[in-house]
Amino acid sequence: MKKSRIGVLTGGGDCAGLNPALKWVVKTAMDERLEWERGTRYEVLGIRDGWKGLVNVDPACPDTEGYIVSLNPGIVRTWDRYGGTMLGTSRLSPYDPKNDQSKTVIENIERLGLEAVIAIGGDGTLAIATRLSKEGVNVVGIPKTIDKDLPETDYTLGFDTALNVITEEVDRLRTTAGSHKRIFVVETMGRTAGWLALEGGESCGAYIILIPECDFSMDRVNELVMEGRRAGTRYEIIVIAEGAKPIGSSEFVKREGTDSFGRKALGGSGEFVAQGIEEATKLDTRSVVLSHLQRGGSPSAHDRRMGRHFGIAAVDLVMKENFGKMVCVRNGRVTACPLENIYGRLSLVDVATQYDADRYNGRRTILNT
Numbered sequence: 001m002k003k004s005r006i007g008v009l010t011g012g013g014d015c016a017g018l019n020p021a022l023k024w025v026v027k028t029a030m031d032e033r034l035e036w037e038r039g040t041r042y043e044v045l046g047i048r049d050g051w052k053g054l055v056n057v058d059p060a061c062p063d064t065e066g067y068i069v070s071l072n073p074g075i076v077r078t079w080d081r082y083g084g085t086m087l088g089t090s091r092l093s094p095y096d097p098k099n100d101q102s103k104t105v106i107e108n109i110e111r112l113g114l115e116a117v118i119a120i121g122g123d124g125t126l127a128i129a130t131r132l133s134k135e136g137v138n139v140v141g142i143p144k145t146i147d148k149d150l151p152e153t154d155y156t157l158g159f160d161t162a163l164n165v166i167t168e169e170v171d172r173l174r175t176t177a178g179s180h181k182r183i184f185v186v187e188t189m190g191r192t193a194g195w196l197a198l199e200g201g202e203s204c205g206a207y208i209i210l211i212p213e214c215d216f217s218m219d220r221v222n223e224l225v226m227e228g229r230r231a232g233t234r235y236e237i238i239v240i241a242e243g244a245k246p247i248g249s250s251e252f253v254k255r256e257g258t259d260s261f262g263r264k265a266l267g268g269s270g271e272f273v274a275q276g277i278e279e280a281t282k283l284d285t286r287s288v289v290l291s292h293l294q295r296g297g298s299p300s301a302h303d304r305r306m307g308r309h310f311g312i313a314a315v316d317l318v319m320k321e322n323f324g325k326m327v328c329v330r331n332g333r334v335t336a337c338p339l340e341n342i343y344g345r346l347s348l349v350d351v352a353t354q355y356d357a358d359r360y361n362g363r364r365t366i367l368n369t
């Protein structure tokens with residue numbers, strides 16, 4: 001029987017859904033029943049800490065840092081119950097223009113004897129996968145990010161669990177907001193995409209939802225708040241994406257500088273809006289930043305199931321030697337698209353069809369668009 005070795009890694013920000021995908025990559029690749037049909041016995045190596053593992057490992061030396069771990073179905077059996085990633089992750093880009101280590105990665109993939117690498121990640125990790133694929137490496141991608149901003153797919157792992165966190169946390173805030181007649185401005189993650197704020201805001205029933213795709217007017221926010229109070233509300237929940245900004249301003253930034261993908265650390269939009277409301281309306285207002293809570297917790301049922309389907313589909317692509325692809329889901333069907341279709345592109349909320357720019361909320365007509 002032919003023997004073959006594949007590597008799997010998780011890169012970028014962690015989230016729920018990574019471990020289910022890892023479990024099903026390993027279980028499918030090493031499924032003994034399928035082995036006979038395929039005529040190939042697969043070995044799966046887990047690469048720790050994303051691309052950093054492939055930069056730092058020295059295949060000629062004993063792997064004292066533990067960048068490579070041999071996986072099997074027994075090891076991954078319970079992984080789908082857990083959040084985060086059992087393999088660890090990092091935001092290191094081997095193509096960082098200040099320190100290009102891509103040649104080392106390509107050499108190490110060869111020296112480790114990997115026929116293919118399955119990379120589970122968001123736009124940064126999969127951009128690296130695309131570039132490696134162009135340089136002749138056999139790569140398959142699995143989409144994950146709580147931002148849900150990858151094009152070509154209706155779902156990215158981690159998003160549903162993050163929506164559940166937003167909904168649960170806002171439920172908690174409602175009791176204290178109501179008791180004190182306060183306004184709570186809740187800041188979500190999502191970078192430049194409003195999916196998390198919009199769908200999280202819709203799920204938790206927020207009064208106002210502010211997203212990066214539609215710059216807001218502070219006056220209009222205050223007008224809506226006062227309208228609510230006149231109608232008799234005791235408190236308001238406002239959900240705002242970290243990347244949302246007032247008309248004519250740039251995004252709020254938490255820290256100066258950028259990461260190795262050239263991205264800024266966003267944050268502060270919620271506090272800005274809370275202060276703006278309190279100043280103008282004199283209503284007691286607080287801001288809460290949900291931050292990394294949205295990436296934590298055990299995977300929701302949907303993330304476990306999608307992790308399973310994406311993991312299996314990724315191995316199907318490896319079996320067919322159909323490399324340079326990302327598995328994806330469209331209209332409920334798991335399929336695949338060329339990695340280069342996602343390179344340098346983001347999926348953002350279409351304000352015209354998916355947002356109500358007057359009420360600053362989700363749409364009130366769905367079938368009449």
Ligand code: F6P
Pocket residue numbers: 013122145146147189190191242266295
């Ligand atoms: O891309 C996922 C994400 O959680 C964004 O929503 C957020 O802006 C960023 O990562 C936070 O990154 P870090 O974990 O490096 O603070």
